[in-house]
Amino acid sequence: xxxxxxxxxxxxxxxxxxxxxxxxxxxxxxxxxxxxxxxxxxxxxxxxxxxxxxxxxxxxxxxxxxxxxxxxxxxxxxxxxxxxxxxxxxxxxxxxxxxxxxxxxxxxxxxxxxxxxxxxxxxxxxxxxxxxxxxxxxxxxxxxxxxxxxxxxxxxxxxxxxxxxxx
Numbered sequence: 001x002x003x004x005x006x007x008x009x010x011x012x013x014x015x016x017x018x019x020x021x022x023x024x025x026x027x028x029x030x031x032x033x034x035x036x037x038x039x040x041x042x043x044x045x046x047x048x049x050x051x052x053x054x055x056x057x058x059x060x061x062x063x064x065x066x067x068x069x070x071x072x073x074x075x076x077x078x079x080x081x082x083x084x085x086x087x088x089x090x091x092x093x094x095x096x097x098x099x100x101x102x103x104x105x106x107x108x109x110x111x112x113x114x115x116x117x118x119x120x121x122x123x124x125x126x127x128x129x130x131x132x133x134x135x136x137x138x139x140x141x142x143x144x145x146x147x148x149x150x151x152x153x154x155x156x157x158x159x160x161x162x163x164x165x166x167x
Contacts, residue, residue, distance in 0.1 A: 031062035041087035044103045054093035058154065058161055061089040065099075065150040067106060072135060072144035079144075090129070090150050092161050099131070099148060106148055107131065111163055121158075121165035129155040 031041075041062040043051065051059075065088050069079040086101040097116065099107040109115045118137035124130040129150045135142035152158070159165045 040102055041089055041100075043089050043091060043098075044100055044105075046103075047098065047100070047105070047108075051091055051093050051096065051098065054095045057092045057094060058157055059089065059091040060150075060152045060154050060158075062087060063089065063150055063152045065101070065148065067101065068147040068149075069135075070145040070147070072142070072146065074135070074139070074142045088150070090152070090158060092158065097162060099150065116163060119162070121162045123155055123159055124149060127151055127153055127155050129158050 043059065043061060064085070066083050066085050068081070068083045070081055072079045072082070084101075088099065088101040088106070090099045091097070092111075095110055095112075097107065097109055097111060097119075098105060107119070109119070115137055118133050120132045122130050122132075129152060131148045131150075133146055135144045135146050150158075
């Protein structure tokens with residue numbers, strides 16, 4: 001029987017592997033710690049039945065993300081630059097694209113709606129989906145730019161499924 005030996009990076013996480021059987025952490029994007037401990041970042045229960053009825057094509061729960069406001073103005077709010085980190089989920093159904101931060105929707109648009117064309121979807125990195133849009137496209141009283149980033153190994157799949165995306 002071969003002894004288990006810790007691998008350099010994995011040993012800090014308590015993962016051991018034999019010399020022949022090596023587990024690569026690069027192949028599997030880990031879920032957020034808050035998702036694993038508390039279940040934060042799931043699709044909200046309020047929206048889940050609606051999305052399931054539409055037919056979920058692709059989704060990812062418990063992923064890390066951020067929302068950045070640039071030159072953002074809304075009644076009672078102004079941010080020249082502000083970034084908030086979150087644990088959330090993204091979903092594409094046959095009819096809808098939705099992104100959630102904890103229990104709040106960040107983006108919720110029908111795929112055939114004109115607002116969908118306002119979303120500029122790209123890959124920032126191999127595993128980061130970047131969605132940029134003008135705030136006034138979704139609310140007449142808002143102005144500025146909003147950027148949403150989602151860290152997922154499925155970033156390329158999401159990009160391929162979204163209409164008007166730039167690969």
